Amino acid sequence: MTNGLASLSPADVRAFIRTNEHKGSTSGLAKGYLQANLLILPADWAADFLLFCQKNPVACPLIGVSEPGNPYIPELGYDIDVSRDVPEYHVFHDGEFSEAVNDLGQHWRDDLVIFALGCSFSFEDALMQAGLKVRNIEQKTNVSMYDTNIACLPAGKFSGNMVVSMRPFTPKDAIRAIQVTSRFPKAHGAPVHFGSPETIGIKDITQPNYGEAVDIYDGEVPVFWACGVTPQNVVRHSKPPFCITHSPGKMLITDLLNNAHAVL
Amino acid sequence: MTNGLASLSPADVRAFIRTNEHKGSTSGLAKGYLQANLLILPADWAADFLLFCQKNPVACPLIGVSEPGNPYIPELGYDIDVSRDVPEYHVFHDGEFSEAVNDLGQHWRDDLVIFALGCSFSFEDALMQAGLKVRNIEQKTNVSMYDTNIACLPAGKFSGNMVVSMRPFTPKDAIRAIQVTSRFPKAHGAPVHFGSPETIGIKDITQPNYGEAVDIYDGEVPVFWACGVTPQNVVRHSKPPFCITHSPGKMLITDLLNNAHAVL
Structure with a gap:
């Protein structure tokens, strides 16, 4: 299936990922489209992380931020639902990894803000x-x-x-x-x-x-x-009370063309 | 004097070099202006070297070629006289180094073609x-x-x-x-x-x-x-009957701005 996923559209790859049947890395899937690292934080920690991205643009190249409580980021893809469209998520409490899950149904909260960061897979x-x-x-x-x-x-x-x-x-x-x-x-x-x-x-x-x-x-x-796993290391160090990230190597696939974000 | 030469115009640096008082490298002189490696060959060897440059553009980035017998290359600088404007020249016979000279007065011939190649000093x-x-x-x-x-x-x-x-x-x-x-x-x-x-x-x-x-x-x-000394190595290997080069590190300084030859 992985070879087939390389040539599918981002929306079709996300639809397959929503079935929770894709277990591996997203490297090479939906060729040509920007993939994103995720950090999802309570709103009262979001402003500080926004500033962290501004100060560390090489490790944390910000490509999208959601409204609090809204799992959709339409500027990254018309039907993207960040609570379901990633193969695996890591949940952290007080900076400690607590579990890996395939969707965020039971973990989603009304105060969560999603940060989407560019990824070297792109x-x-x-x-x-x-x-x-x-x-x-x-x-x-x-x-x-x-x-x-x-x-x-x-x-x-x-x-x-x-x-x-x-x-x-x-x-x-x-x-x-x-x-x-x-x-x-x-x-x-x-x-x-x-x-x-x-x-x-x-x-x-x-x-x-x-x-x-x-x-x-x-x-x-x-x-x-x-690497966009940097925020996960920062989370372990900075210990927000609650936090969700993608699992390393298992990214959000967007509708944005890599080449549309290239300079020169 | 070298510090002073850094801020002089290319024409003024060349005028000083013509006095044969500048003995060192031209690195850092006439800041901002393109410097050139030289290979000077009899006309009957010139077509082959032109092709060599076309095939090896990284080592031999061609920026100017003279008319046979003409020591001037006006497209590189309005008053450039390649027979005098380089601090030191190396003369080769049959691929063997024969002598270092400060000008080409006694060596200039009516059949010589000058090749000017870009230089990393730029x-x-x-x-x-x-x-x-x-x-x-x-x-x-x-x-x-x-x-x-x-x-x-x-x-x-x-x-x-x-x-x-x-x-x-x-x-x-x-x-x-x-x-x-x-x-x-x-x-x-x-x-x-x-x-x-x-x-x-x-x-x-x-x-x-x-x-x-x-x-x-x-x-x-x-x-x-x-490096633009590559042609000197090629000359030793290919043994043209007669050939003149600049002395390594002692370049022709042109009137062309480096930045005018930059891409992007």
């Missing part, structure tokens, strides 16, 4: 169109993601370190990947680091904190992009 | 304007240049390997440098490699084949750009 299409191989797509795994020692700029009650996604490339391909992804600032843009994982506080590249490990071949270097 | 300005430190400018040395194992595409009588220039950066700054230099395809554009020197056939990074070594600090990686 530029994977562009990388492949440039002739580059994206290892996590080749190996059909969720992308490797790591906690780092790169501090985000704090805002109000929110602070914490950046989470990054990693894709290995030869230096020549990494240079091309930097050029290609620079065009997509709403999908984290250019990498934040390449090479030595230790420099950004990653002790063991074979043990990602989220997602799955991919092979790094001889002559390749790991290339690190800011 | 983007060093842009790197510094982006807040990056360029080590060879900081250390007041000629940039480090190396022979590589990267084969150019052969054309007619010309073949040989690429020469690269190297500037060290932290990964974060290297990513920015890739973005900045991508805008300057007529000055070699984006790097061709970063990291492991061995991958491109450089055995000892502390021993450049041309120019001078610069310090590489802890946490930095060497970043390699195609």
